Amino acid sequence: MSHPRKRRIQRVLALSTAALLSVSLFGCASNDVGHGGAGAADQRRFSALTVGHDVTEDVSAGKKKSKAPVVWAHRGASKIAPEETRAAYEQALKDGADVLEGDVAQTKDGVLIIIHDDTLSRTTNVEEVFPDRSPWNVRDFTLAEIKQLDAGSWWDDSYAGEKILTLREWIAFDNGRAGLAPELKRPEVYPGIVENFAREMRHWGYTSGNLKAKNGAPMIWVQSFSEQALKDFGALLPDVPVFALVSGYTYINGTDEVLADVATWADAIAGNPALSRASQVSRAKAFGLTVIGEVEDSPELIEATVNQGYDVVFTDVPDVAKAQLSGKNPLPHRGAVVIDTVLYDPAGDDIAAEGGEYVALRNTSNRAVDLSGYTVRDFSNNVLSVGNGAVIEPGSRYFIYVGPGTDRADAHFNGRTAGVFNNTVTDHAFLYNGKGIVDIYSYIA
Ligand SMILES: [Ca+2]
Ligand SMILES: [Ca+2]
Numbered sequence: 001m002s003h004p005r006k007r008r009i010q011r012v013l014a015l016s017t018a019a020l021l022s023v024s025l026f027g028c029a030s031n032d033v034g035h036g037g038a039g040a041a042d043q044r045r046f047s048a049l050t051v052g053h054d055v056t057e058d059v060s061a062g063k064k065k066s067k068a069p070v071v072w073a074h075r076g077a078s079k080i081a082p083e084e085t086r087a088a089y090e091q092a093l094k095d096g097a098d099v100l101e102g103d104v105a106q107t108k109d110g111v112l113i114i115i116h117d118d119t120l121s122r123t124t125n126v127e128e129v130f131p132d133r134s135p136w137n138v139r140d141f142t143l144a145e146i147k148q149l150d151a152g153s154w155w156d157d158s159y160a161g162e163k164i165l166t167l168r169e170w171i172a173f174d175n176g177r178a179g180l181a182p183e184l185k186r187p188e189v190y191p192g193i194v195e196n197f198a199r200e201m202r203h204w205g206y207t208s209g210n211l212k213a214k215n216g217a218p219m220i221w222v223q224s225f226s227e228q229a230l231k232d233f234g235a236l237l238p239d240v241p242v243f244a245l246v247s248g249y250t251y252i253n254g255t256d257e258v259l260a261d262v263a264t265w266a267d268a269i270a271g272n273p274a275l276s277r278a279s280q281v282s283r284a285k286a287f288g289l290t291v292i293g294e295v296e297d298s299p300e301l302i303e304a305t306v307n308q309g310y311d312v313v314f315t316d317v318p319d320v321a322k323a324q325l326s327g328k329n330p331l332p333h334r335g336a337v338v339i340d341t342v343l344y345d346p347a348g349d350d351i352a353a354e355g356g357e358y359v360a361l362r363n364t365s366n367r368a369v370d371l372s373g374y375t376v377r378d379f380s381n382n383v384l385s386v387g388n389g390a391v392i393e394p395g396s397r398y399f400i401y402v403g404p405g406t407d408r409a410d411a412h413f414n415g416r417t418a419g420v421f422n423n424t425v426t427d428h429a430f431l432y433n434g435k436g437i438v439d440i441y442s443y444i445a
Pocket of ligand 1: 101102103183
Protein backbone atom coordinates (compact mmCIF):
# COMPACT_ATOMS: atom_id res chain seq x y z
CA MET A 1 0.00 0.00 0.00
CA SER A 2 1.49 3.26 -1.09
CA HIS A 3 1.73 6.13 1.33
CA PRO A 4 -0.29 9.13 0.09
CA ARG A 5 2.54 11.55 0.65
CA LYS A 6 4.92 9.31 -1.24
CA ARG A 7 2.44 9.11 -4.09
CA ARG A 8 2.23 12.86 -4.04
CA ILE A 9 5.93 13.45 -4.28
CA GLN A 10 6.22 10.95 -7.08
CA ARG A 11 3.61 12.93 -8.98
CA VAL A 12 5.51 16.12 -8.38
CA LEU A 13 8.80 14.65 -9.53
CA ALA A 14 7.07 13.39 -12.63
CA LEU A 15 5.80 16.89 -13.21
CA SER A 16 9.21 18.45 -12.99
CA THR A 17 10.73 16.01 -15.49
CA ALA A 18 7.87 15.88 -17.96
CA ALA A 19 7.88 19.56 -18.61
CA LEU A 20 4.48 20.33 -20.02
CA LEU A 21 2.03 17.89 -18.60
CA SER A 22 -1.47 18.90 -19.36
CA VAL A 23 -2.88 21.09 -16.62
CA SER A 24 -6.22 19.40 -17.06
CA LEU A 25 -4.72 16.16 -15.89
CA PHE A 26 -4.66 17.64 -12.43
CA GLY A 27 -7.02 20.52 -12.88
CA CYS A 28 -10.14 18.58 -12.09
CA ALA A 29 -8.57 16.22 -9.63
CA SER A 30 -9.98 15.48 -6.25
CA ASN A 31 -9.89 18.19 -3.64
CA ASP A 32 -7.14 16.62 -1.61
CA VAL A 33 -6.18 19.91 -0.10
CA GLY A 34 -3.35 18.80 2.09
CA HIS A 35 -1.49 17.08 -0.64
CA GLY A 36 -1.77 19.86 -3.14
CA GLY A 37 1.26 20.18 -5.33
CA ALA A 38 2.25 23.39 -7.00
CA GLY A 39 4.63 22.95 -9.85
CA ALA A 40 4.73 25.66 -12.47
CA ALA A 41 2.59 23.59 -14.81
CA ASP A 42 0.22 22.84 -11.97
CA GLN A 43 -0.88 26.32 -11.11
CA ARG A 44 -4.56 25.88 -11.73
CA ARG A 45 -4.77 22.85 -9.51
CA PHE A 46 -2.85 24.64 -6.86
CA SER A 47 -5.20 27.60 -6.97
CA ALA A 48 -8.20 25.41 -6.72
CA LEU A 49 -6.86 23.25 -3.98
CA THR A 50 -4.78 25.20 -1.60
CA VAL A 51 -6.77 27.28 0.58
CA GLY A 52 -7.16 30.23 -1.48
CA HIS A 53 -10.16 32.15 -2.49
CA ASP A 54 -10.19 34.76 -5.18
CA VAL A 55 -10.36 38.35 -4.14
CA THR A 56 -11.12 41.26 -6.35
CA GLU A 57 -8.33 43.72 -5.84
CA ASP A 58 -9.73 46.61 -7.76
CA VAL A 59 -13.06 46.14 -9.43
CA SER A 60 -13.17 49.61 -10.93
CA ALA A 61 -9.79 49.17 -12.58
CA GLY A 62 -10.91 46.14 -14.51
CA LYS A 63 -11.56 43.04 -12.43
CA LYS A 64 -7.94 42.28 -11.68
CA LYS A 65 -7.88 39.15 -9.59
CA SER A 66 -5.31 37.32 -7.55
CA LYS A 67 -5.35 34.51 -5.06
CA ALA A 68 -5.21 35.69 -1.48
CA PRO A 69 -3.31 33.59 1.03
CA VAL A 70 -5.27 31.97 3.78
CA VAL A 71 -5.05 33.73 7.13
CA TRP A 72 -4.23 31.60 10.16
CA ALA A 73 -4.91 33.20 13.52
CA HIS A 74 -1.92 32.36 15.73
CA ARG A 75 -3.35 31.44 19.17
CA GLY A 76 -6.55 33.23 18.07
CA ALA A 77 -6.65 37.02 17.87
CA SER A 78 -3.86 36.92 20.41
CA LYS A 79 -2.97 40.60 20.45
CA ILE A 80 -6.53 41.67 21.25
CA ALA A 81 -7.63 39.02 23.75
CA PRO A 82 -5.86 36.48 25.98
CA GLU A 83 -4.25 33.87 23.74
CA GLU A 84 -5.94 30.49 23.18
CA THR A 85 -9.07 31.36 25.15
CA ARG A 86 -12.58 31.31 23.80
CA ALA A 87 -12.46 35.13 23.70
CA ALA A 88 -9.37 35.12 21.48
CA TYR A 89 -10.87 32.57 19.10
CA GLU A 90 -14.24 34.34 19.00
CA GLN A 91 -12.42 37.55 18.13
CA ALA A 92 -10.43 35.76 15.41
CA LEU A 93 -13.65 34.50 13.83
CA LYS A 94 -15.08 38.00 13.99
CA ASP A 95 -11.92 39.29 12.33
CA GLY A 96 -12.38 36.86 9.44
CA ALA A 97 -9.61 34.37 10.19
CA ASP A 98 -9.76 31.38 7.85
CA VAL A 99 -8.03 29.00 10.26
CA LEU A 100 -7.64 29.01 14.05
CA GLU A 101 -4.31 27.87 15.46
CA GLY A 102 -3.87 26.39 18.92
CA ASP A 103 -1.31 24.37 20.86
CA VAL A 104 -2.17 20.92 22.15
CA ALA A 105 -0.77 19.81 25.51
CA GLN A 106 -1.81 17.02 27.87
CA THR A 107 -2.88 17.13 31.51
CA LYS A 108 -1.68 14.79 34.25
CA ASP A 109 -4.83 12.74 33.78
CA GLY A 110 -4.37 12.49 30.02
CA VAL A 111 -6.78 15.14 28.73
CA LEU A 112 -5.74 17.19 25.72
CA ILE A 113 -5.94 20.93 26.35
CA ILE A 114 -5.11 24.09 24.43
CA ILE A 115 -2.15 26.00 25.87
CA HIS A 116 1.11 27.20 24.39
CA ASP A 117 3.67 27.06 27.18
CA ASP A 118 4.88 23.97 29.02
CA THR A 119 3.95 25.75 32.25
CA LEU A 120 0.76 27.44 33.43
CA SER A 121 2.52 30.48 34.88
CA ARG A 122 2.49 33.05 32.11
CA THR A 123 -1.13 32.76 31.02
CA THR A 124 -3.00 31.87 34.23
CA ASN A 125 -3.13 32.74 37.94
CA VAL A 126 -1.72 29.32 38.85
CA GLU A 127 0.93 30.75 41.17
CA GLU A 128 -1.82 32.30 43.33
CA VAL A 129 -4.14 29.30 43.27
CA PHE A 130 -1.46 26.63 43.74
CA PRO A 131 1.48 28.46 45.38
CA ASP A 132 3.23 25.24 46.39
CA ARG A 133 3.25 23.58 42.99
CA SER A 134 6.32 25.19 41.39
CA PRO A 135 7.38 24.95 38.55
CA TRP A 136 3.71 24.73 37.56
CA ASN A 137 4.19 22.40 34.60
CA VAL A 138 1.01 21.64 32.68
CA ARG A 139 1.72 17.91 32.84
CA ASP A 140 1.67 17.95 36.67
CA PHE A 141 -1.92 19.25 36.92
CA THR A 142 -5.20 17.44 36.41
CA LEU A 143 -7.93 18.88 34.24
CA ALA A 144 -10.05 19.59 37.33
CA GLU A 145 -7.20 21.66 38.77
CA ILE A 146 -6.55 23.47 35.52
CA LYS A 147 -10.23 24.36 35.23
CA GLN A 148 -9.92 26.28 38.52
CA LEU A 149 -7.52 28.72 36.89
CA ASP A 150 -8.26 32.12 35.41
CA ALA A 151 -6.75 32.35 31.94
CA GLY A 152 -7.95 35.88 31.17
CA SER A 153 -7.01 38.27 33.98
CA TRP A 154 -3.29 38.21 33.17
CA TRP A 155 -4.15 39.94 29.90
CA ASP A 156 -6.76 42.34 31.18
CA ASP A 157 -9.31 42.38 34.01
CA SER A 158 -12.11 42.54 31.48
CA TYR A 159 -11.28 38.93 30.53
CA ALA A 160 -11.44 37.58 34.08
CA GLY A 161 -12.97 34.12 34.18
CA GLU A 162 -11.72 32.86 30.82
CA LYS A 163 -10.71 29.22 31.15
CA ILE A 164 -8.15 27.01 29.47
CA LEU A 165 -10.04 25.03 26.83
CA THR A 166 -9.86 21.32 26.28
CA LEU A 167 -9.21 20.21 22.72
CA ARG A 168 -12.79 18.95 22.60
CA GLU A 169 -14.17 22.28 23.79
CA TRP A 170 -12.07 24.07 21.20
CA ILE A 171 -13.30 21.89 18.36
CA ALA A 172 -16.91 22.09 19.56
CA PHE A 173 -16.67 25.86 19.91
CA ASP A 174 -15.38 26.22 16.36
CA ASN A 175 -18.10 23.90 15.13
CA GLY A 176 -16.59 23.83 11.65
CA ARG A 177 -16.93 27.59 11.21
CA ALA A 178 -13.20 28.00 10.49
CA GLY A 179 -10.42 25.54 9.79
CA LEU A 180 -8.30 24.32 12.69
CA ALA A 181 -4.52 24.00 12.93
CA PRO A 182 -3.70 22.21 16.17
CA GLU A 183 -0.01 22.04 17.05
CA LEU A 184 1.19 18.93 18.82
CA LYS A 185 3.59 19.74 21.62
CA ARG A 186 6.62 17.56 22.26
CA PRO A 187 5.94 13.86 22.94
CA GLU A 188 8.99 13.85 25.26
CA VAL A 189 7.02 16.16 27.55
CA TYR A 190 3.64 14.52 26.96
CA PRO A 191 4.05 10.75 26.45
CA GLY A 192 1.26 9.27 24.36
CA ILE A 193 0.09 12.63 23.04
CA VAL A 194 0.26 11.57 19.39
CA GLU A 195 -1.92 8.49 19.86
CA ASN A 196 -4.31 10.37 22.13
CA PHE A 197 -4.61 13.16 19.57
CA ALA A 198 -5.14 10.75 16.67
CA ARG A 199 -8.01 9.18 18.64
CA GLU A 200 -9.58 12.62 19.03
CA MET A 201 -9.27 13.30 15.31
CA ARG A 202 -11.07 10.04 14.58
CA HIS A 203 -13.73 10.95 17.16
CA TRP A 204 -14.47 14.16 15.25
CA GLY A 205 -14.09 12.61 11.83
CA TYR A 206 -11.18 14.89 11.05
CA THR A 207 -9.30 12.19 9.22
CA SER A 208 -8.98 13.60 5.73
CA GLY A 209 -7.50 16.57 3.92
CA ASN A 210 -10.65 16.77 1.80
CA LEU A 211 -12.72 18.36 4.54
CA LYS A 212 -13.62 22.02 4.28
CA ALA A 213 -14.74 24.38 7.01
CA LYS A 214 -17.87 26.46 6.51
CA ASN A 215 -15.69 29.41 5.49
CA GLY A 216 -14.10 27.34 2.72
CA ALA A 217 -10.73 26.84 4.39
CA PRO A 218 -9.22 23.38 4.81
CA MET A 219 -10.78 21.94 7.96
CA ILE A 220 -7.69 20.44 9.49
CA TRP A 221 -3.91 20.89 9.42
CA VAL A 222 -1.79 19.23 12.07
CA GLN A 223 1.51 20.90 12.90
CA SER A 224 4.46 20.24 15.15
CA PHE A 225 8.05 21.19 15.76
CA SER A 226 8.64 17.48 16.37
CA GLU A 227 9.44 15.63 13.16
CA GLN A 228 8.94 12.32 14.97
CA ALA A 229 5.49 13.36 16.21
CA LEU A 230 4.41 14.19 12.67
CA LYS A 231 5.80 10.96 11.28
CA ASP A 232 4.08 8.96 14.03
CA PHE A 233 0.83 10.83 13.46
CA GLY A 234 1.16 10.33 9.70
CA ALA A 235 1.45 6.60 10.25
CA LEU A 236 -1.85 6.63 12.18
CA LEU A 237 -3.84 9.05 10.00
CA PRO A 238 -1.99 9.36 6.68
CA ASP A 239 -4.64 11.48 4.96
CA VAL A 240 -4.53 14.39 7.41
CA PRO A 241 -2.19 17.09 6.11
CA VAL A 242 0.76 17.88 8.36
CA PHE A 243 2.88 20.99 8.66
CA ALA A 244 6.54 20.74 9.70
CA LEU A 245 7.25 23.77 11.84
CA VAL A 246 10.87 22.83 12.38
CA SER A 247 13.11 25.83 12.22
CA GLY A 248 11.28 28.32 10.08
CA TYR A 249 14.10 29.00 7.67
CA THR A 250 15.87 25.66 7.51
CA TYR A 251 13.70 23.87 5.03
CA ILE A 252 12.94 26.75 2.74
CA ASN A 253 16.65 27.53 2.64
CA GLY A 254 17.59 23.86 2.33
CA THR A 255 18.96 21.95 -0.62
CA ASP A 256 16.73 20.21 -3.14
CA GLU A 257 17.54 16.97 -1.34
CA VAL A 258 16.28 18.38 1.95
CA LEU A 259 13.05 19.56 0.36
CA ALA A 260 12.54 16.26 -1.46
CA ASP A 261 12.94 14.41 1.82
CA VAL A 262 10.62 16.60 3.85
CA ALA A 263 8.00 16.28 1.13
CA THR A 264 7.88 12.52 1.75
CA TRP A 265 6.51 13.00 5.26
CA ALA A 266 5.05 16.53 5.41
CA ASP A 267 2.63 18.57 3.34
CA ALA A 268 3.72 22.04 4.41
CA ILE A 269 6.84 23.78 5.65
CA ALA A 270 7.38 27.07 7.40
CA GLY A 271 9.39 29.95 6.04
CA ASN A 272 10.38 33.16 7.68
CA PRO A 273 9.25 35.89 5.31
CA ALA A 274 11.68 38.31 6.91
CA LEU A 275 14.54 36.15 5.64
CA SER A 276 13.21 34.26 2.63
CA ARG A 277 13.02 35.22 -1.00
CA ALA A 278 10.21 34.65 -3.49
CA SER A 279 12.29 32.14 -5.49
CA GLN A 280 12.71 29.99 -2.38
CA VAL A 281 8.97 29.96 -1.82
CA SER A 282 8.26 28.94 -5.40
CA ARG A 283 10.97 26.27 -5.27
CA ALA A 284 9.41 24.70 -2.17
CA LYS A 285 6.04 24.75 -3.90
CA ALA A 286 7.56 22.91 -6.86
CA PHE A 287 8.27 20.06 -4.43
CA GLY A 288 4.56 19.90 -3.70
CA LEU A 289 4.82 21.69 -0.40
CA THR A 290 2.43 24.30 0.91
CA VAL A 291 4.49 27.20 2.27
CA ILE A 292 3.38 28.88 5.46
CA GLY A 293 4.85 32.09 6.84
CA GLU A 294 6.20 32.28 10.36
CA VAL A 295 4.25 34.68 12.50
CA GLU A 296 4.04 38.02 10.73
CA ASP A 297 2.23 40.96 12.25
CA SER A 298 3.16 44.38 10.85
CA PRO A 299 1.32 45.40 7.68
CA GLU A 300 4.69 45.65 5.93
CA LEU A 301 5.72 42.11 6.82
CA ILE A 302 2.29 40.76 5.92
CA GLU A 303 2.60 42.49 2.57
CA ALA A 304 6.05 40.94 2.04
CA THR A 305 4.62 37.51 2.86
CA VAL A 306 1.94 37.92 0.23
CA ASN A 307 4.34 39.28 -2.38
CA GLN A 308 6.76 36.39 -1.90
CA GLY A 309 3.94 34.01 -2.77
CA TYR A 310 3.36 32.30 0.58
CA ASP A 311 0.20 30.22 0.78
CA VAL A 312 -0.60 31.17 4.35
CA VAL A 313 -0.26 34.35 6.37
CA PHE A 314 0.19 33.17 9.96
CA THR A 315 -0.51 36.07 12.26
CA ASP A 316 -1.43 37.27 15.74
CA VAL A 317 -3.58 39.98 14.17
CA PRO A 318 -6.03 38.46 11.68
CA ASP A 319 -7.91 41.76 11.42
CA VAL A 320 -4.75 43.51 10.25
CA ALA A 321 -3.94 40.73 7.79
CA LYS A 322 -7.43 40.61 6.33
CA ALA A 323 -7.52 44.39 5.89
CA GLN A 324 -4.05 44.39 4.32
CA LEU A 325 -5.05 41.59 1.93
CA SER A 326 -8.20 43.36 0.82
CA GLY A 327 -6.62 46.79 0.35
CA LYS A 328 -8.27 48.31 3.40
CA ASN A 329 -6.58 50.33 6.13
CA PRO A 330 -4.82 47.69 8.24
CA LEU A 331 -4.49 49.96 11.28
CA PRO A 332 -7.68 52.04 11.48
CA HIS A 333 -6.84 53.33 14.97
CA ARG A 334 -3.43 54.61 13.90
CA GLY A 335 -2.86 58.20 14.95
CA ALA A 336 -0.08 60.73 15.35
CA VAL A 337 2.07 58.55 17.62
CA VAL A 338 3.90 55.64 16.00
CA ILE A 339 6.69 53.23 16.91
CA ASP A 340 9.85 54.80 15.52
CA THR A 341 12.25 51.99 16.38
CA VAL A 342 12.99 49.16 18.81
CA LEU A 343 16.47 48.90 20.27
CA TYR A 344 16.35 45.17 20.89
CA ASP A 345 20.07 44.41 21.19
CA PRO A 346 21.86 47.37 22.75
CA ALA A 347 25.62 47.53 23.16
CA GLY A 348 26.34 45.84 26.47
CA ASP A 349 23.58 44.08 28.37
CA ASP A 350 19.95 44.07 27.25
CA ILE A 351 19.06 45.44 30.66
CA ALA A 352 21.21 48.20 32.16
CA ALA A 353 20.48 51.11 34.52
CA GLU A 354 19.46 54.22 32.54
CA GLY A 355 19.92 52.26 29.30
CA GLY A 356 19.44 48.94 27.60
CA GLU A 357 16.46 47.87 25.48
CA TYR A 358 13.91 50.49 24.55
CA VAL A 359 11.01 51.27 22.25
CA ALA A 360 11.16 54.78 20.78
CA LEU A 361 7.85 56.37 19.92
CA ARG A 362 7.63 59.26 17.49
CA ASN A 363 5.03 62.00 17.33
CA THR A 364 4.32 62.60 13.66
CA SER A 365 2.20 65.69 14.36
CA ASN A 366 2.84 69.32 15.26
CA ARG A 367 0.97 69.17 18.55
CA ALA A 368 1.78 67.53 21.87
CA VAL A 369 0.05 64.21 22.55
CA ASP A 370 -0.91 62.93 25.99
CA LEU A 371 0.24 59.30 26.22
CA SER A 372 -2.17 58.36 29.04
CA GLY A 373 -3.70 55.00 28.28
CA TYR A 374 -0.92 53.97 25.89
CA THR A 375 0.96 50.70 26.44
CA VAL A 376 3.43 48.57 24.51
CA ARG A 377 3.42 44.78 24.30
CA ASP A 378 6.10 42.54 22.90
CA PHE A 379 5.53 39.31 20.98
CA SER A 380 5.33 37.30 24.21
CA ASN A 381 2.73 39.71 25.58
CA ASN A 382 4.92 41.35 28.19
CA VAL A 383 3.39 44.75 28.91
CA LEU A 384 5.48 47.91 29.05
CA SER A 385 3.91 51.00 30.55
CA VAL A 386 4.46 54.40 29.02
CA GLY A 387 4.34 56.25 32.32
CA ASN A 388 1.63 58.17 34.08
CA GLY A 389 0.93 61.57 32.57
CA ALA A 390 3.59 61.24 29.91
CA VAL A 391 3.43 63.66 27.02
CA ILE A 392 5.22 63.33 23.69
CA GLU A 393 6.18 66.68 22.25
CA PRO A 394 5.40 67.73 18.66
CA GLY A 395 7.57 65.96 16.09
CA SER A 396 9.64 64.43 18.89
CA ARG A 397 10.58 61.02 20.20
CA TYR A 398 9.77 59.43 23.56
CA PHE A 399 11.64 56.40 24.92
CA ILE A 400 10.09 53.46 26.75
CA TYR A 401 12.90 51.59 28.47
CA VAL A 402 12.47 47.98 29.54
CA GLY A 403 14.91 48.16 32.46
CA PRO A 404 15.42 50.46 35.45
CA GLY A 405 16.22 54.17 35.49
CA THR A 406 14.92 57.62 36.40
CA ASP A 407 12.04 58.94 34.31
CA ARG A 408 12.75 62.01 32.19
CA ALA A 409 10.64 64.33 30.05
CA ASP A 410 11.37 62.07 27.09
CA ALA A 411 11.69 58.66 28.76
CA HIS A 412 9.97 56.19 31.06
CA PHE A 413 11.70 53.21 32.69
CA ASN A 414 9.82 49.97 33.37
CA GLY A 415 12.28 48.54 35.87
CA ARG A 416 12.27 45.02 34.47
CA THR A 417 15.19 42.78 35.28
CA ALA A 418 15.25 40.87 31.99
CA GLY A 419 15.04 41.95 28.38
CA VAL A 420 11.90 41.21 26.41
CA PHE A 421 12.87 41.84 22.79
CA ASN A 422 14.40 38.97 20.82
CA ASN A 423 17.93 39.30 19.54
CA THR A 424 17.43 36.62 16.92
CA VAL A 425 15.16 36.35 13.88
CA THR A 426 11.87 38.18 13.71
CA ASP A 427 10.08 39.94 16.54
CA HIS A 428 7.30 42.45 16.88
CA ALA A 429 6.29 45.35 19.12
CA PHE A 430 2.70 46.56 19.47
CA LEU A 431 1.55 50.02 20.52
CA TYR A 432 -1.90 50.30 22.08
CA ASN A 433 -4.07 53.15 23.18
CA GLY A 434 -7.50 52.88 24.76
CA LYS A 435 -9.09 51.98 21.41
CA GLY A 436 -6.83 49.14 20.33
CA ILE A 437 -3.60 48.60 18.42
CA VAL A 438 -2.34 51.83 16.90
CA ASP A 439 0.97 50.60 15.47
CA ILE A 440 2.90 47.37 14.92
CA TYR A 441 6.64 47.24 14.39
CA SER A 442 8.30 44.07 13.08
CA TYR A 443 12.04 43.75 12.97
CA ILE A 444 14.64 41.28 11.75
CA ALA A 445 17.37 40.81 14.29
CA1 LIG B 1 1.68 27.15 18.01
CA1 LIG C 1 17.02 41.89 23.47
